[in-house]
Amino acid sequence: MPILLVEQFPVLIVGLSMFLAYTMLLVGYFNRKLLLPMSLTWNSICLVLSLFMLNHVLTVGPIRYWQGGWRPPWGIEYVDDAMNCYLLVIVISIVILGLIYSKGNVEHEIEEKKRVTFYVLLQLMICGLYGITITGDLFNMFIWLEIASLTAYALIAVAGGRALRPAFNYVIMGSIGACFYIFGVCWIYSVTGTLNFGDMRLLLPLVYDNKAVQMAFAMIVVGVMIKAYIFPLHLWQPDVYTYAPSTISTLMASVHVKVMFYILIRMFYSVFTLNFIRHFIGLDMLICWVAAIAILAGSLWAIRQRNLKRMLAYSSISQMGYILLGVGLSPLSPWGLVAAVAHILNHAIGKGCLFMTAGAISQQEGLRDIRDFAGLGKKMPYASAAFTIAAISMIGIPPTAGFATKLFLIIASFDAGQYPFVAILLLSGLLNLVYFWRVIDQMYFAKHEDTEDVGAVKETAKSLPLSMTAPMLILASLCIIVGIIWLTNIPLPLINHILSNLRLGVTI
């Protein structure tokens, strides 16, 4: 069989991303203005490579790369099927927009001397995210997970001040989560003697009733749930998102958490199977109800918040509940998985846009409290418009992206015969409307006596650079375009591939 160039792309993306991060450290010593263009150029190349990979996966089949030529049960294998490539394209696109956004934002929020390390760590975090997405080995995944997390801890703490205590909490919680994950991995390793996804999927059914395997599953799920802040384990998250630099909260809310959740999807469908989850530990309905509670609790807490970024953080908790609900419904109806996969994209663009606007508002006007937002629609027309569109998408009004998710989830609930979740979804849509409308109302309709004065005082504030407005407008328009695309037949082959890959496993 001839070696295809596209089969080398996974290792190129990961390897050169890491190489670039260390090169940037050297280059930054001489010229720190080069860092962002370097990172942007390489990530744009990555986008092209990942599109080629997606095309190859959809037309030919999964890409396999054996590290050092060692065959899978012994060596580390990179396996990329439709799910991987789909997520990789999303991650890279949002990362590129985030990097463009960071240009104006970093000048405002990060001290001059810290910018070199900031960009180096950012590139390393991006590399970790690519690694998690690409790898097909449980332990390798742990390493990338830790690279992505350790750099994230440091990037949050870069903001200084109030960000430090949340950053420390995140270190503790995140490390416990990662340890639980590797604990579970070692536990199944002790039973099966392999670390490869595909190999493990073949060996595990023989020992499904083994207590160690069931315990390992629980450990892995809890560990990853801490990282992906599923409701009862979300305690580190609101503070982190509130006080981290805007670029970092954008990337963490839109991409980082999706990649963490992707680990859970891999565990559910490719390492363990739905058969195991349903019949050996009977967790599927529990997962649905945890997700339902997460959806409602996140929204209710979001309503109580006055700080915009904190409100968005709680909204993220509720939105992660949607993805988990989709996964929980998937044993009963394939539409559940479709909704989960779709919402990974929809939430990434929507929440990315919202956090970008929140950062822009606090940068230009210095406003963080929602009650001070009166008259913002006139002062920051582009940011307000982007916020409104993304908020509409989060609420789920057609034809936006969020509507597609809600539609798929409601179809899944009907299909599965789980009617309570339909009610919960509709209620959650109303709650989303409440807390997002509060902001939009303040922005456009609130009559504030001091508006003119505030405007006069803030007149000196620089208007937003194009590098900050462009990404959020692109994301806002994507919210509508993607929403329309989901409702057509265009993504059908992709979804079929993802479904068949996740049903039949990575190797088959």
Next chain:
Amino acid sequence: MTLEWIVQHFIEKYNFWIAMLIIIIGLSATIVKENFLKKLIGLSIFQSAFFMWVVSLGDVGRNILTTWGLKTGTIPIIWDQAEAKGYIYVNPLPHVLMLTGIVVSAATTAVALAIVIRIYQLYGTIEEPEIIAKEKEFEKEGGEVRNAHSSG
């Protein structure tokens, strides 16, 4: 509760029990302690105990009652006569994995310590309740912890 049962579940698996005990000590310290440094020490204990557990997992000749350490596994080098002579190998993979794990744990500790130092410089204390009290104080005065964001 025969002697055999006790031997089978406790004495033969002594490494698991010891590791689990230390893991629980570390984890409870991480959760209960309010001092950030003590939390971090707890985390380190937790991770180290976990590494101990995994490394002991690889050792196949671990049955101390029957062999008393006389017939533990040998080094894992491929050798033609090994099987004929009845040698058993120690599984090297857990050791290798934990080597990486130790590096990760060292990096985590380093990042966390750096953050603790910054916290101490900013607040003058590393006790969580005192820090929260100071944050509230700052908020009430409307003042800023350096480049802090106002809270909701």
